[in-house]
Amino acid sequence: MTTTLPDVSHVLPLIEDAVMAPSMHNAQPWRFVFRPDTGVIELHGDPGRAMPHADPDHRALHLGCAAALFNLRVSATWAGWEPVVRMLPDDGSPWLLATVSLRKADEKDTERALAALHPAVRRRHSSRFPFREEEVPPALLDGLRAAALLEGCRLAVPAAWHTETVLGLIHDSEHREEMDPGVRAETVAWTHSGTPEGQVRPDGIPAYAFGPKQSGRGGAVRDFGRSQRVPGRGWAAFERRPQIALLGTSGDGPEDWLRAGQALERVLLQATADGLVTSMTSQPLEWPELRWTVRDPGAAMSRVQMVIRLGYGPQGPATPRRPVAEVLDVR
Structure with missing residues (x-):
């Protein structure tokens, strides 16, 4: 055969x-x-x-x-x-x-x-725009938890106190980034002012995908335009109670990261198929002194790998992708 x-x-x-x-x-x-x-x-x-x-x-x-x-x-x-x-x-x-x-x-x-x-x-795109104040049904959350489990990971939906803790850590990490010239330079290097009609780069975050600036207390959205002026970028009030989920693993080595990345995409695709929109932030996970405090100390998940924001709202725009010829070799 x-x-x-x-x-x-x-x-x-x-x-x-x-x-x-x-x-x-x-x-x-x-x-x-x-x-x-x-x-x-x-x-x-x-x-x-x-x-x-x-x-x-x-x-x-x-x-x-x-x-x-x-x-x-x-x-x-x-x-x-x-x-x-x-x-x-x-x-x-x-x-x-x-x-x-x-x-x-x-x-x-x-x-x-x-x-x-x-x-x-x-169809999956990160949406850095305000979501509606509408809760995700428990049945959909259960389906997302099951999606993570299929890839050997866990998805936790934190309680209100835990969500507030994570939001506080996101704000703390934003301030740390502002004070660290190396981290700030990396963010600037991967953001640019390309437009959908006149795209000049096949990678990075273009200004049209930044979303609006957040008025009032910040939410669970990374502001890629925080340290640069973007003409025409407006302000908006984001959801008062962001719905977030924490994707995590029991270990924290390369194989765990590879499992987590597959689980992350499975969760995001399932959420998209279910009519949800999503965005992600890893800011508090980029600082070792903050990352360990993101997890719930009473939960089985020992390492949080990503913070995912879920809800209902506008779809995010497609961001550029490198052509296949740049990323594929045939040997």
Whole structure:
């Protein structure tokens, strides 16, 4: 019995979907290598797109690459392939984060839940705009918790006191960033004034995706225009009680980060499929002295990997993506 291997024409749309994943400051820190002889796609981290001040251990880089890996899994399954993933397959190559072997799947082997998320891959965008004061139904939150569990992670919806604690830590981290020239310079380097009509960069956060400035007490939204003047950018009141969820793991090494990144994207795609809009902030997680206080000390989750804001509101705009030719090598 012969095994059907994919060719480049099969792989290109998978990578096009993979790169729609979120990443810190939209740096898109991934590279893919396709080996036609074996049908294997390699996922590599790109240290040239790392952030040594805000992400010195490359935790966020791993999360972003793993989110792209999850999109690849969704796209491959939707296209009728069975993706077999090995994480960190070579101890001697720390930037080789995962390999994905593709083989034609029998209908009975298709992960229908993965394939069902495919329409959300292109619809998911971070929304840094105010959400409505409307609670997310418990049934949807349960579905998001289940999505995280499927990837070996936990999603916790904090109580009111815990939410206030996290919001306070977000505000604290904003002030710390203002006082740290290295971190501030990295944020400025990855933000720019491109417009949807005249996009000048294929990465980073353009000004049109900043959202409005927050009037009154800040919420759970990272303000990428905090330290720069953006003509025409207005003010808005954000939700008084942001609904947030904490994605976490029991460990805190590269494999845990890769699981968390896949769980993050699974949660975001499920939320999008459920009609929710989302944004993320990792600001308090970028400071070791703050990160440990984000978790609930009475919960089983020992390491928080991302703070996710959930709700109902305007969809965020699509941010630029690097062309596949820049991120894919065929060898």
